[in-house]
Amino acid sequence: MSAELEGEELFLDRFPKEARIVRASLWSAFIALGIGGLGGLIQALHRTNYLRFIESADYYTVLTLHGVLLAISFTIFFLVGLFTWAVTRSLDRPVEDIRFTWAWYLTMVAGTALAGIAILGGFVDSIPISADVLFTFYAPLQAHPMFYAGLAVFIIGTWMAGLDWFRSWWNWRAENPNERIPLQTFMVLMTMLMWYISTIGVAISVLVFLLPWSLGLIEQVNPLLTRTLFWYFGHPVVYFWLMPAYLLWYTVMPSISGGRLFSDPLARVVFVLFLLLSTPVGIHHQYLDPGIAEGFKFIAMTNTMFLLLPSLLTAFTVVASMEHGARQNGGEGYLSWLGALPWRDPAFTGMALAGLMFAAGGFSGMVNAGMNINYLIHNSLWVPGHFHLTVGTAVALTFMAGTYWILPQLTRRRVYSRTIALFQVILWFIGMTLMSNAMHRAGLIGMPRRTAEPQYDGFAFDAGFSTVAELDFQIAIGGTLLFISLVLFLGNVIVSLFEGPMETSVDASLSDPLSGPEDSPKVLDNLWLWTAIAVVLVVLAYSLPIAAIVSDGGLFGPGTGTYPAWLLGVIP
């Protein structure tokens, strides 16, 4: 990899136009992070009854804002920025047409603005616009058409971004016909192939059902069908958030550890497995949906358990790379080498702690994925406890830590305070430990998620060895620490921009893997083959369940014709 960007030249100097779009994407992500994070604090304090300054009816508007801005806008804006950086630097060529690059960025901004306005309209009673449909936005909850239109526009923007990166690769390949795809570009392309396959579900759901329904063009929809189409997209989107974090863990973390990636071939295998297995698993989110046969759910569970394989391969490869770095730094012994890792570096410590949290999230994810034990925690606070470990820490903390590493390369500004940065990543880890632990425990005693009023009159949860008040306290404290950490992150990054330009250079080079691409079979780079297999797996997993759902409940719901309602006014 180092050969791709030799020397100490900053990305900003080599690719100034691309650096601008990367910066714009990251800033968009951070704006979404700030607003969405504030929504998280409001929820944590409201639910636990520590501080209530919104009506409980508005809680769902805040919840939607929190979910959409963090799970869609923050993650994906960061992804497009990081992927643009990764493709440009690993292919060592500028984007093909910077106008097209700005076009997809502005399309995504427009989509976010439309969806955001629709959500914020929910706070103002005099405006007939609202979208209190939560991040999952399937029927029977209905949003204003502007919300669905915004989502559609945003996703079209991501498709255009993917096309931009594919164009770079196609042109690079024409000039380098016998070269292996550089690892970072390979990761980007595999992720985007997975994204194209998985967003078909949400595109159909929005454009064919939810948007026409919201506009009044069709009378009703089949709620189970829209749920199934959402979850067809809703699980792979988890990997869409995770893949940029993986890219940083595989290609950046070994270098800042002082070592080299253990195995390039293993990294390629992991991304191939994610392309194959991410999508045919979504039904595991629907174990309690009555309209899907148990056999289909069992298939989804089996596929989901296979997903543990790439996660475990990643744990092995990343830790092996870290150990290699530690031993280069003089680390010895079975465990003493851990002390030789660069814990003073906030980029490293943040990513390492994020990886640790991801392991914990993987364990609670296995509970979610098991058909029988899922019944114990389904729709309980356990589930947000789980995904705050995965997307809320493995992804978000890696992105924040990655920002400390990449920011100087994009701005020629040092991070204002590395001490604050180190404190910030550790504070996030501690805050999430407290909040997520309490959420998991509350879920185990049956406390529901997605509600402003988790306590019901005349009923008390049996909290076992502690009390509900103690769990609430832990959630409130954890949420507050997370918000303080978030403010420190944003403040540190913003103040960094006002620092004078660096006079000395930064080391932006990435080390070569111990086992390089020459050690991996060429078939791993055959994108057509893996895409074809992924499509076949999706067809096998989804064709019969969707046929059964449509057969049982009708394409547009039971008892209605399969034609748009407005046709009634046209046809005599």
Add this chain to the structure above:
Amino acid sequence: MSKKISRVGLLVILAFLTPLIVELRTVAGFMGISLSPAAYVGLAAALVVVVLLAVALWNLHVEGALLNRTEGA
């Protein structure tokens, strides 16, 4: 010879101990051991001290072994 644990080291150790301490209460609770929050905080503090001592003693042990090896050579 002496090797101090830096402030950064303390911070990192605290980070790694936090989930262990939090989960300790969960595990103890499921085993039927119920502690008051005050007793729990005391136990957590004791655990932190034990871990720090263990790290310090381990460092002494490693450095002692290295010293012996150097002198032996």
